[in-house]
Amino acid sequence: MWTTHRGRRRLAIAVGAAVVVVVLITAIVLAVQRSAGAGPAAQGQEPAGARAAVGLLLSAGGRKAVAPDMASVLGPGRLFPPGATFSAKPGTWHQVGSFANVTGILQVPGRAALLAEIGFMRRGGRWLVTFEAQK
């Protein structure tokens, strides 16, 4: 009985200490982020706006998804052949401020699947594609 009480007390102390450590680490990280003036950064799932941009990119109207500067230097014609798909790999969305990228599998009919990266820039409330590159 005594042993059980002591075990519970130790467990409670350990849990409490762990909570304190987690809170401290979180506070330090947040403080460093604020003091460094780092832009908003995010990692994980791509936002719906970016998914929509990729969908548009692969469609017949793909140029509308591309950032204006990049669109102006691309050659004429549809960007991707019909049937092309892109599946983002979970956790590969990386965003710092208005810029982001995501990695996934690009499948184009008649070609082997490719690991590809797509870059984004947020302008006027929209995510626009800045590049697509095979990795």
Place this chain on the structure above:
Amino acid sequence: MKAHLSGAAAVALMVCALVLAALPASALPAAPRVSPECQAGLTQLSQVTGGGGVPSLKGSRPVIFVNGIASGPGVWKPYSPTSLAGQVSAIPGVSAWTFGYSGKLSLQWVTNQEIGPDLAKAITCLAGISGHKVIVVAHSMGGLAAQYAIGQEASHVAELVTIGTPFEGSQILTIAEDLIDGKNGALDELISRNPSLIATAALTEAILSACAGVADHTDTNLCWLASVLRSPVGTALEAHSSAISQLPAWPAGVRVLDTAGDMQVSVGVFDHVKDVDFGDGAVTLSSATAHGTAGPPVIASCHKTFSHLLSIDASLCFHTSLPHNPRIDAAIFRVISAAAGHPALAPAPAHRPSPTSKPSSPRAGSGTATFTYSDNNGDSLTQSYSFGSPVPERQLPQVAQAASSCEVGTGSVTNVSDNMAIPVTVTSTLNSDISVSPTLALLGSDMFGAGASAPVPLDEVLVYDTGQGYTCTDEADDNGTVVSISLTQGSPGTLNAWVVLNGAVSPAYPDGNPASIGVTGVAPQVNPGFSPSATVRYTGSGPAVCTSSDAAQSPFLHIGGTVYGWEDCNSRLSSAG
């Protein structure tokens, strides 16, 4: 493997990068200082000792190397006999010096007392004691520091050689700043005044996107620009900035030879790609060659795919790599040796093969090696390695497939059509009645001994096929990714892996031969799953096997090229430890 970190960690890394930039000055052995007359108040000045001796300043032709932004004197590798600075210091009659400013100071504008004004003092002092005019070699913003100093002390300077100096500021930096700060109107106006900048803007937008979350903001990849953007000197280096226009005018009598990097980068969407002129990635070609008075500029040209540009330790044409570009180094060496009265003198064999040179050793690969780890209880693990000859990665579609699940390196597997891959097969056999889970990591970098440099900043990526029961674990330390497998006696495990050489098939390295590229090899690090006795026995055949001079526990598999700092490598081939 592309690493991503949180914003806080990225900031911390940037701070670390800046601290590291200052390290070469402090971490290396103390150099002999210049004579007391010049040393007083000029701690930035150190004599280059890579040439082996410390020639007297008096009567010599002084050459002073000036670093650029976010850098330090270590960029010149002054202690290496094979660096440009080291080779210059070995020219008879020449004394070579670095004028170094590093750490936070290297992010200050050139009018800071400890940069431009002190450089002027150093030039005056060196010229006064030596009795000869000084030759200044300056990288990046160091060229603008030299402009400031020469404006004060023109009569003491014989010639200035600039390397990627932004005489007109950096359009790339300006565009990047506008993009990050959301100054879309300013950017649009800039492009309307100069429509040719639209491609530069498109590429800069792509780079900023790709750099989001990239942790390795070292000074050898393009995301390094981010540290400059946030520095006090960022504004001063904007294109046609008032800070640059306020520098002293160039004196007419000083010869200036410009050298520059000129990268063409393929960027776009899927099959729609465009080659974009991107200067050296920080300074446009026109800005870096805006003040040449000593003949045509020396230009190092490269072509890169977008992925390759970001994932490798950039390129020999990249801004921070230019001081080690063989073409540029050779031109600078010629200038200095001619000024010193030795016009026919040629640099010693380069520490890295010329991109156009023929392979100096037989084509690499096709070797075997066997390592046996044993303990005192009769347990032993035998690992047999087989290296194949390098082949274009496009012939091995399984590599890209495997890379998606298990790869490690300074970058990641990029454009398949540019890469060579060296197949490695590792068969592990357990001779014991115990079950073990040995781990294996093939380390493909840092093969170079003290004082030597990587022959070529080309990155190796190790790709492991985990399809045969191996587990891929990404370790957050220098060991990177390890693979492990559960073994029992009588059931060997076979691991297929590839050493992928990003960008090895290119105009510069058409044959993709590691020997011509200068790639050396990999070192397997093995944890056999039990405590082995001190001696690890190995045997092997072919060119693949060799061992380090200083780490018997860390055998070395030689792929090709020259092994630097690994003495007696060849003499240890096929021997038993």
